Amino acid sequence: MTTGNGVSLAARGLTRVYRRGSEDIRALDGVSLQIRRGEFVSFMGTSGSGKTTLVNLLGCLDNPTSGELELAGRSIFGGGRALSERELTRIRREVFGYIFQNFYLIPTLTVRENVALPLAFYRKPGSEGEVERLLRLLGMEHRLDHLPGQISGGEMQRVAIARALVNRPEILLADEPTGNLDTQRSAEIGEILQDLNRSAGLTIVMVTHNPGLARLGGRLIEMRDGRLHEG
Amino acid sequence: MISRFQIAYKNLLRKKARTLLTLVGIMLSSWVLVSLLGFNRGYEAALNRDIDNMGYQLMVMAKGCPYEAATMMLQGGTGLRYIEQSMVDSIVHRSEVDKVTPILMQAFFDPDKGDGGGIAGYFGVDAETFPTMKPFFRFRQGGWFHDEQAAEAVMGYEAAELEQREVGDKILVPEKNVQLKVVGILERTGTQDDGTIFVPLKTLQKISGIDKITTIGIKVKKDADSAKLEAALYQLPDVQVVSFTQVKQTIMKLVATARVMVLSIAIIAMLIAMAGVVNTILMSVLERLQEIGILKTMGAMPGDIFILVWTETLILCSSGGVAGIGLAFVFARLSDILVRRVLPYAPGGELVAIDLKLALLTLAVIVVVGLLSGIYPAWKAGRVRPLESIRSEG
Ligand SMILES: Nc1ncnc2c1ncn2[C@@H]1O[C@H](COP(=O)(O)OP(=O)(O)OP(=O)(O)O)[C@@H](O)[C@H]1O
Ligand SMILES: [Mg+2]
Numbered sequence: 001m002t003t004g005n006g007v008s009l010a011a012r013g014l015t016r017v018y019r020r021g022s023e024d025i026r027a028l029d030g031v032s033l034q035i036r037r038g039e040f041v042s043f044m045g046t047s048g049s050g051k052t053t054l055v056n057l058l059g060c061l062d063n064p065t066s067g068e069l070e071l072a073g074r075s076i077f078g079g080g081r082a083l084s085e086r087e088l089t090r091i092r093r094e095v096f097g098y099i100f101q102n103f104y105l106i107p108t109l110t111v112r113e114n115v116a117l118p119l120a121f122y123r124k125p126g127s128e129g130e131v132e133r134l135l136r137l138l139g140m141e142h143r144l145d146h147l148p149g150q151i152s153g154g155e156m157q158r159v160a161i162a163r164a165l166v167n168r169p170e171i172l173l174a175d176e177p178t179g180n181l182d183t184q185r186s187a188e189i190g191e192i193l194q195d196l197n198r199s200a201g202l203t204i205v206m207v208t209h210n211p212g213l214a215r216l217g218g219r220l221i222e223m224r225d226g227r228l229h230e231g
Numbered sequence: 232m233i234s235r236f237q238i239a240y241k242n243l244l245r246k247k248a249r250t251l252l253t254l255v256g257i258m259l260s261s262w263v264l265v266s267l268l269g270f271n272r273g274y275e276a277a278l279n280r281d282i283d284n285m286g287y288q289l290m291v292m293a294k295g296c297p298y299e300a301a302t303m304m305l306q307g308g309t310g311l312r313y314i315e316q317s318m319v320d321s322i323v324h325r326s327e328v329d330k331v332t333p334i335l336m337q338a339f340f341d342p343d344k345g346d347g348g349g350i351a352g353y354f355g356v357d358a359e360t361f362p363t364m365k366p367f368f369r370f371r372q373g374g375w376f377h378d379e380q381a382a383e384a385v386m387g388y389e390a391a392e393l394e395q396r397e398v399g400d401k402i403l404v405p406e407k408n409v410q411l412k413v414v415g416i417l418e419r420t421g422t423q424d425d426g427t428i429f430v431p432l433k434t435l436q437k438i439s440g441i442d443k444i445t446t447i448g449i450k451v452k453k454d455a456d457s458a459k460l461e462a463a464l465y466q467l468p469d470v471q472v473v474s475f476t477q478v479k480q481t482i483m484k485l486v487a488t489a490r491v492m493v494l495s496i497a498i499i500a501m502l503i504a505m506a507g508v509v510n511t512i513l514m515s516v517l518e519r520l521q522e523i524g525i526l527k528t529m530g531a532m533p534g535d536i537f538i539l540v541w542t543e544t545l546i547l548c549s550s551g552g553v554a555g556i557g558l559a560f561v562f563a564r565l566s567d568i569l570v571r572r573v574l575p576y577a578p579g580g581e582l583v584a585i586d587l588k589l590a591l592l593t594l595a596v597i598v599v600v601g602l603l604s605g606i607y608p609a610w611k612a613g614r615v616r617p618l619e620s621i622r623s624e625g
Contacts, residue, residue, distance in 0.1 A: 061528065061618050085616065086532060093530025104525040108241040109233070116232035122530035131232060167530070 007073070008171060008203050009035040009058055014067035016053050016226075027053040029226035030067065037170075040197040040204045042214040045223030051207040052175055054223070058205060059098060059173040060091045071095060093122045097164030097172045101179035103156040105148040105163075111135065112144045115162045124167045134162040138192060154185030161192065165202075172196070174206040178213060190216050235535075239542035242515065250547070253504075253511040257551025257597065258558065260497070260504035265559040265593040266566040266583050267497045271490065273584030274570075277421075278482060281578035282475040284422045286364035287332070287448035288457065290473040291322065291464055296445060299423070303336050303352065311336060313443035314470060322447060325463065327455035332360040334446040335435050341405035344393075351390075351405055353428050355435030355444075364450060365424075373398040373415035380433045385415040389425040402428075409438050421580030489573055504551075505604045512544055512608040516615075524617040533613035540609035541602065548601025549594070556590045559583075 016028040027050045035041055035058075043051045056062040057069065060076060060083070068078035076083065076091065083091075105114045115131045135141055138158040143151055148159070157177060164172060174193065178186035190213045196202045197217070208214050222229040243250045282288075293312035297303045303311065316333055323331045335355035342348040358379040362368070371391075376383045386396055391413075396402065400413045411430065419425055436442050449464075451457050457474070464472045516523070523536055531539075559566065563583045571577040 056618060085527075089527065089530060089532055092528060096528075098528045102521075104521055106238075106242075106522060108245050109238070113233045113237075117238070117526070118529035120233055120235050120238060121526065121532070121535050163529075 006037045007034050008037045008039070008071070009033075009205075010068075010070040011058065012068045014054070014057055014069060015065050016050075016057060016062070017065040027226055028057065028064070031226070031228055033221075033228060035203065035205065037203055038197070038201045039219060040194070040217030041206070041219045041221060042217040043205075043207045043221050043223055044209065044211070044214050049223040050226040051223050053226075055173055055175050055205060055207055059096050059171075060088050061098075093118070093167060094124075095170050097167070097169035099157065099160045099164050099172070099174045099177050101176040103148075103153075103160040103180075105156055105159055107148050110145045110147055111140060111151065111159050114148065114159055115166055117163060118167050122167060127167055130166045130168070131162070134165055135159075138162055152185070153181050154188060157181065157185070157189055158192065161189075161196075165196075169202075171203040171205060174204065174208075176207055176209065178208065178210060186210055186213060235539055236542060236546075239539055240546055242519075243543055243546060246515065249511055249514070253507045253547055254551045254554070256504040256507040257548055257601070258555035260500035261552045261555030261593060261597050262559045262562075263497045263500045264596070265556050265585055265590060266563070267493050268589055268593060269559070269563070269583040269585035270493070270566070270570055272589070273582045274486060274578070275483070276584060277578040277580045277582055278479055280580055281422050282479055284365075284367065284420055284424070285448070285475060286366075287330075287450045288475050289449040289451060289461065289464070291318070291447040291449065291467070291470050292445055292473070294469050294471050296471070303338055311338075311445055313441060313445060314447070316442070316444050318467065318470075319444075319447055321467070322449060322464070325460060327451055327457070327460040328449055329452040329455075330360060330364060330450040332357050332364050332448045333432060333444045334361070334448060335432055335439075335441065335443070336445045337435060337439050337441075339405040339407065343405075351428065352426065353404070353430055353435055355432040356429050357432050361429075364448060368420070368424075369418040371416045371418050373413070375415060376431045377414065379431050380437075381414075381431055382409070382411050382434060383414045383431065384411040385417065385429040386413055387417050387425040387427045387429075388419040390428050391416040404438055407438050421578075423579065425579070492573070493570075501600065505600055508544060508547060508601055509604045509608060511547070512540060512605055513611070515543070516540060516608050516612040519612075520615055523612055523615045527615065527617040536615070537609045537613035540612045541605050544601050544605030544609070545598065548598050548605075552594045552597035552601075555597075556585075556593055559585055560590070 011031055011033045014028055014031040015026070018025040018027055031054060043054065045051050057064050060071075063082040064077050069076045071091065106117065109117065112131060112135070115135060119127060132141070135144060138161060140155060140158050140162065143155060148156055151159070177193070178189050181189065193204055193206065194216045197204050204217065206213075206217065214220050291314070293314045295310070296312040297310050319331055319333050322328060337353045337355065338350045339353065340348060341351045344351060358376045362375050371388065373385075375385060384402060394402070396413050396416065398413050398416060401410050402413060403410055417424070432444070451460060461472050461474055464470065526536060563581070563585055566583045567581065570582050
């Protein structure tokens with residue numbers, strides 16, 4: 001999925017308008033942006049500034065109202081064309097891994113089973129042995145057969161990260177991954193993400209309210225009223 | 232590593248109480264359904280068996296005389312009317328007739344039977360012709376009478392069981408204070424013969440002081456014109472002719488009403504169980520919107536989610552169905568008892584006949600209906616969009 005110039009994601013004039021009753025909310029207002037392979041980009045901004053909306057569009061979880069998106073040189077959105085859920089799914093499982101503020105682990109499945117869950121639907125070649133490898137990498141090898149209810153929040157997010165990575169994505173999207181964690185656990189998760197970015201070359205797009213965490217990435221983008229202010 | 236089946240199965244374990252209740256619903260309705268289907272087959276078979284086991288297809292008796300031992304016992308023998316024994320001779324010569332046997336039914340009040348006494352039914356039978364009419368009788372102990380005037384008795388299975396009699400015991404004919412020696416005890420036949428005490432005809436005539444008979448059993452020759460014989464028998468003075476083919480038809484008509492009732496109950500039970508399935512699965516889908524959304528972000532296609540939810544339905548219905556059918560097998564006799572309570576006439580033996588083929592058929596019906604009811608929740612789950620679900624938690 002690489003192109004010559006190493007650009008992974010390219011957005012041009014990305015706009016997302018939500019309709020709420022008769023009112024139109026312009027959550028994202030003509031955002032243009034390029035993210036290179038192996039970059040670690042952090043988005044900060046006040047609540048409602050459009051961070052989640054942007055990350056969802058970049059992650060092909062949603063269709064934009066207008067604007068274009070290219071993924072490794074391939075046009076995903078553009079020309080008012082919307083992708084079907086099926087097409088979006090195909091792109092998502094090839095390219096992306098997602099983690100969220102709420103970990104969304106399945107309470108009746110063990111740590112190991114939760115991480116293996118994506119493989120029940122789609123198995124990218126080379127994902128054999130990934131479950132154990134990732135859990136070891138994230139320091140969870142002693143909790144393999146525990147249920148989510150039996151581990152801490154920080155550990156749950158590690159499991160969610162392992163699950164997001166099990167199909168070897170190129171880009172990890174993280175929307176407030178430490179929003180539910182204390183300072184100590186947040187720092188640990190931050191370290192893990194930084195390590196994945198540095199040693200494995202994983203592209204990371206992260207939304208956070210935590211300035212310490214935001215500085216971990218090489219690039220920090222401020223959002224205000226659906227627009228970018230990069231500094 | 233983890234299969235979809237495991238995911239579905241483990242999800243059902245999440246709300247154990249709800250899953251269990253749904254299972255019980257499916258179980259009960261499949262129990263009712265398989266028992267009903269089993270009854271439909273079993274009842275007619277039992278009725279035919281009963282009629283074959285009479286040994287004769289036609290009975291001749293005095294007008295107004297009860298022709299069934301059960302009725303006779305209910306009336307305490309008061310309704311009995313008699314015909315001359317010589318009538319046997321006028322029937323036996325007819326060309327359609329294979330065999331003829333005279334019978335004297337008597338009912339005596341036995342104060343020691345059950346609570347506050349009961350009626351004991353005695354059949355005086357011809358020691359020579361009666362056994363040939365009932366070649367399928369098997370003796371558990373002993374055999375038939377030694378001669379046609381012997382003070383001997385052959386007891387039906389239940390009659391012997393009830394009074395704990397063995398061959399060689401003496402029994403006392405109630406009201407008459409006559410002692411009889413038990414010479415034979417029959418195996419169970421599943422018919423009213425089980426509750427009867429057989430005595431040589433002449434002996435019973437002597438005991439009761441009646442030199443007539445109540446009934447003539449007629450075995451019609453194979454392929455003979457039974458209707459013609461019936462018409463001829465009606466020409467005899469003051470008799471009624473009972474044909475078991477007619478009796479059977481009458482009974483089947485009466486039972487049809489009961490069948491329709493039970494069928495409606497089964498359908499209602501089935502509908503309720505299926506509404507339960509839809510409700511359970513739909514609830515569990517709505518509770519898991521976020522999780523389903525996450526599965527979608529992981530690369531699950533709408534079809535994958537559909538199959539996942541459908542698998543849950545399948546697990547519920549097939550395990551509930553298997554359990555219900557298992558129960559029906561185990562408690563088939565209990566169903567018999569229940570069915571006997573609502574039926575106008577219940578033949579002996581198994582009324583509810585469930586075999587493997589029927590069980591599999593019922594299971595197939597349940598699984599198919601279950602899968603149909605799973606379509607809507609599964610479709611709904613398949614359409615969940617990853618974003619809606621992630622956002623809905625706020
Ligand atoms: N599904 C939706 N329907 C209507 N309005 C929406 C929807 N999603 C978001 N919005 C609105 O769009 C704007 C941007 O929302 P968004 O979730 O992107 O903000 P955010 O920067 O992620 O905020 P937060 O830091 O609180 O997560 C907000 O005004 C929000 O109310
Ligand atoms: Mg947000």
